[in-house]
Amino acid sequence: MIQTVELRNITKRFPGVLANDRVNLQVRAGEILALLGENGAGKSTLMKILYGMYHPTEGEILVNGQVVQFKSPADALAQGIGMIHQHFQLVPGFTVVENVALGLKSSRGPLTDLDAVSKRVRELGAQYGLHVDPNALVWQLAVGQQQRVEIIKALYRDASLLILDEPTAVLTPQEVQEFFGILRRLRDAGNALIFISHKLYEVISISDRVTALRDGRVVGEVETKATTQQELARMMVGRQVVTRWEKSDMPPSDAVLQIKQLAVSNDKGLGAVNHLSLDVRAGEILGIAGVSGNGQRELAEAIAGMRRVNAGTVQIAGKDVTNCSPEQVIAASVSFIPEERMVMGVVREFSVAENAILETHNRPPLSKRTFFDFKQIDAHVTKLVREYDVKTPSLETPVKSLSGGNIQKLILARELARDPRVLIAAQPTRGVDIGATEYIHKRLIDQRAAGTAILLISEDLEEVRALSDRIAVMYEGEIVGIVPPDTSVEELGLMMAGAQKNL
Amino acid sequence: MLEQLFAPAVIIGILASGIQLATPYLYASIGEMFSQVSGVLNLGVEGVMLIAAFVAYYVALKTSNLILALALAALAGALMGLLTAFLSVTLKAEQGISGIGIYLFGLGLSDLLFLVLVGTPTAIRGFPELDLPVLSSMPVLGPILFSQNILVYFAFACVPLAWFVLNKTTLGLKVRAVGQTPEAADSLGISVARVRYIAVIVAATMAGIAGASLSIAMFNIFQQNLTSGMGFIAVALVYFGGWRPFRVMLGALLFSMVNALQLWIQTLGIGLPSDIAGMLPYILTIIALIFAARQIVTQPTALTKPFERGE
Numbered sequence: 001m002i003q004t005v006e007l008r009n010i011t012k013r014f015p016g017v018l019a020n021d022r023v024n025l026q027v028r029a030g031e032i033l034a035l036l037g038e039n040g041a042g043k044s045t046l047m048k049i050l051y052g053m054y055h056p057t058e059g060e061i062l063v064n065g066q067v068v069q070f071k072s073p074a075d076a077l078a079q080g081i082g083m084i085h086q087h088f089q090l091v092p093g094f095t096v097v098e099n100v101a102l103g104l105k106s107s108r109g110p111l112t113d114l115d116a117v118s119k120r121v122r123e124l125g126a127q128y129g130l131h132v133d134p135n136a137l138v139w140q141l142a143v144g145q146q147q148r149v150e151i152i153k154a155l156y157r158d159a160s161l162l163i164l165d166e167p168t169a170v171l172t173p174q175e176v177q178e179f180f181g182i183l184r185r186l187r188d189a190g191n192a193l194i195f196i197s198h199k200l201y202e203v204i205s206i207s208d209r210v211t212a213l214r215d216g217r218v219v220g221e222v223e224t225k226a227t228t229q230q231e232l233a234r235m236m237v238g239r240q241v242v243t244r245w246e247k248s249d250m251p252p253s254d255a256v257l258q259i260k261q262l263a264v265s266n267d268k269g270l271g272a273v274n275h276l277s278l279d280v281r282a283g284e285i286l287g288i289a290g291v292s293g294n295g296q297r298e299l300a301e302a303i304a305g306m307r308r309v310n311a312g313t314v315q316i317a318g319k320d321v322t323n324c325s326p327e328q329v330i331a332a333s334v335s336f337i338p339e340e341r342m343v344m345g346v347v348r349e350f351s352v353a354e355n356a357i358l359e360t361h362n363r364p365p366l367s368k369r370t371f372f373d374f375k376q377i378d379a380h381v382t383k384l385v386r387e388y389d390v391k392t393p394s395l396e397t398p399v400k401s402l403s404g405g406n407i408q409k410l411i412l413a414r415e416l417a418r419d420p421r422v423l424i425a426a427q428p429t430r431g432v433d434i435g436a437t438e439y440i441h442k443r444l445i446d447q448r449a450a451g452t453a454i455l456l457i458s459e460d461l462e463e464v465r466a467l468s469d470r471i472a473v474m475y476e477g478e479i480v481g482i483v484p485p486d487t488s489v490e491e492l493g494l495m496m497a498g499a500q501k502n503l
Numbered sequence: 504m505l506e507q508l509f510a511p512a513v514i515i516g517i518l519a520s521g522i523q524l525a526t527p528y529l530y531a532s533i534g535e536m537f538s539q540v541s542g543v544l545n546l547g548v549e550g551v552m553l554i555a556a557f558v559a560y561y562v563a564l565k566t567s568n569l570i571l572a573l574a575l576a577a578l579a580g581a582l583m584g585l586l587t588a589f590l591s592v593t594l595k596a597e598q599g600i601s602g603i604g605i606y607l608f609g610l611g612l613s614d615l616l617f618l619v620l621v622g623t624p625t626a627i628r629g630f631p632e633l634d635l636p637v638l639s640s641m642p643v644l645g646p647i648l649f650s651q652n653i654l655v656y657f658a659f660a661c662v663p664l665a666w667f668v669l670n671k672t673t674l675g676l677k678v679r680a681v682g683q684t685p686e687a688a689d690s691l692g693i694s695v696a697r698v699r700y701i702a703v704i705v706a707a708t709m710a711g712i713a714g715a716s717l718s719i720a721m722f723n724i725f726q727q728n729l730t731s732g733m734g735f736i737a738v739a740l741v742y743f744g745g746w747r748p749f750r751v752m753l754g755a756l757l758f759s760m761v762n763a764l765q766l767w768i769q770t771l772g773i774g775l776p777s778d779i780a781g782m783l784p785y786i787l788t789i790i791a792l793i794f795a796a797r798q799i800v801t802q803p804t805a806l807t808k809p810f811e812r813g814e
Contacts, residue, residue: 088687091679093683
């Protein structure tokens with residue numbers, strides 16, 4: 001059983017990068033420590049060191065006062081340290097119990113002992129409120145339940161320090177509350193927990209202590225009771241952060257994006273968007289709130305011409321673009337910031353310049369009669385990169401070596417440079433640090449003022465509430481209600497779980 | 504002419520040779536299934552079979568010791584498996600291409616060894632038919648099922664055994680895990696590379712036995728390209744069977760029955776051009792694969808993807 005775990009003067013150097021710089025951190029049994037920091041602050045690296053996935057360049061790890069060395073996660077597990085990764089480490093085609101049993105010694109030698117494992121899984125479930133059917137196939141479980149399987153896996157291996165890497169990113173507000181209940185129960189049973197997050201309100205509501213990292217260094221350690229969201233934000237970013245935006249009043253105007261009775265299938269051929277109708281007006285941000293997988297992605301792709309529309313229409317400023325090619329949709333003045341930026345937003349191997357001109361490379365002034373005009377391209381991209389504050393060593397750098405925030409700024413630059421009439425922004429700040437998030441938000445607000453109709457799809461309710469003029473809640477491919485932006489998170493959460501709201 | 508085909512003796516003959524013809528496919532495809540379930544497409548089966556077939560033949564020719572011949576053929580298969588695993592797992596080579604390399608290597612080496620060490624094909628005494636007591640005297644079923652050589656019986660025994668190993672043992676759990684989500688297995692301290700090495704070596708060992716079953720139990724001779732595409736059919740059968748042992752067996756039986764049928768058609772001199780008859784099994788394979796392609800539920804999702812620890 002773990003009483004204390006301590007990291008002393010941990011330094012981790014990667015070629016050219018100092019990921020952790022003499023970090024000290026301590027966690028005790030019976031407490032929840034929040035590890036707060038922006039993307040790239042070194043949280044994940046630090047935790048991977050603690051879990052034996054990386055080896056520290058300098059410094060030591062102490063478990064219950066004894067110096068330990070981890071060669072692999074197996075060593076960390078043997079000491080009682082378990083980690084729940086942001087991307088679940090589950091085999092989707094396996095049952096819950098098979099996932100738990102995987103890699104464990106069986107009581108029946110070479111044969112599996114799934115019945116015994118199943119019994120223990122049920123016991124753990126009852127003890128901590130981690131209810132899940134041991135015989136269910138993992139891919140059929142909801143994300144929240146998959147997360148429970150991950151926790152059960154760790155507990156089954158006698159972990160008494162649980163590292164939770166951004167565990168709430170995939171949950172609805174209700175699921176988050178339930179999940180916090182489980183965490184408290186785990187804490188009260190004498191476990192130690194490290195909760196990694198950059199969501200301030202969650203840190204405030206669940207943790208006992210907070211350690212904040214910035215640029216690989218510890219920049220603050222506070223008792224949660226003695227701090228505020230504002231103070232934590234300042235610690236994390238190093239300056240005051242804008243989270244509330246002043247928006248100019250929106251004069252009533254015409255709907256530019258009109259969606260009528262739209263029906264779209266997902267990759268498995270099942271209905272994802274079910275006869276959905278929606279109008280977005282010029283100079284308006286319409287936020288779509290919803291739990292991931294309720295048809296938001298398919299909706300966005302259908303509008304952008306990247307997914308077949310089965311029924312219904314999409315109109316841009318009165319012009320029908322239903323089932324038009326992406327090129328035609330772009331020509332109709334629609335910009336798209338896709339959810340999967342590394343897959344759909346950029347060509348990973350292409351340079352910054354090449355990515356910036358993906359949509360406009362084939363017409364003047366960037367090219368003339370099939371030949372590129374490199375001078376023009378250079379000037380155009382230089383301007384974009386400067387204007388949108390994209391931090392890149394050069395225009396020839398492949399985008400895959402930029403940070404998430406900078407890639408997103410590059411996409412934003414490319415999409416907004418065309419001064420679109422309609423902008424579809426899907427998860428525009430997911431995985432992007434606070435600084436870049438603030439910048440992207442500001443750009444969206446500016447674009448709104450310029451008269452663009454913006455459809456903002458986001459799973460971050462704080463973001464949707466801060467930016468939107470109206471919020472449409474999407475559930476199982478339908479809009480269950482359209483509400484004003486000051487609607488409470490609780491109410492939105494209920495609607496996201498399917499509760500109907502009168503329009 | 505055609506009514507000859509429906510004479511009871513001919514039908515029994517077709518079924519009996521169908522069962523026997525299924526043997527090399529069973530060994531090779533059940534083995535290949537292991538490899539694929541672990542995430543490695545072992546396209547070189549054909550080459551492994553050829554080398555092992557030669558080894559078995561050569562040892563049998565020189566020593567007349569069939570058990571030794573079989574054992575050394577299996578060992579030759581295992582060594583080829585080690586090479587395959589080294590290329591696919593350690594060096595992370597593109598599996599389709601390295602598989603073709605293994606095939607060409609096996610084709611060339613077996614032929615070379617044969618020309619240098621043997622020269623003229625000489626028949627050997629292979630595994631004799633082994634009539635199972637009581638069972639073999641049953642009417643109809645007896646001659647079809649229970650009057651075969653010992654490698655045939657073992658081949659069919661491999662099917663439930665493979666099912667058991669995959670579904671009821673911790674090794675099977677690991678093999679399936681590394682073929683679907685190697686990251687998950689890795690995070691639980693399982694060595695993805697080790698499990699894949701085991702699976703690939705098991706697969707190649709079985710391909711070795713498949714080769715031996717040709718040269719020292721079925722044809723009792725060796726010649727250039729003895730396998731003539733059987734190894735590739737075995738790979739196709741794994742897809743056809745959807746990575747499930749009993750369905751793989753069904754595929755092997757279906758294919759070999761049609762093969763037996765066309766051999767008998769040729770033997771009986773029925774007025775079907777032999778080239779057309781010879782094509783039947785392959786046409787069937789293509790048709791079967793078109794339908795099989797739809798069921799992808801059990802597909803090892805990490806098939807052909809080398810594992811690399813992320814970040």
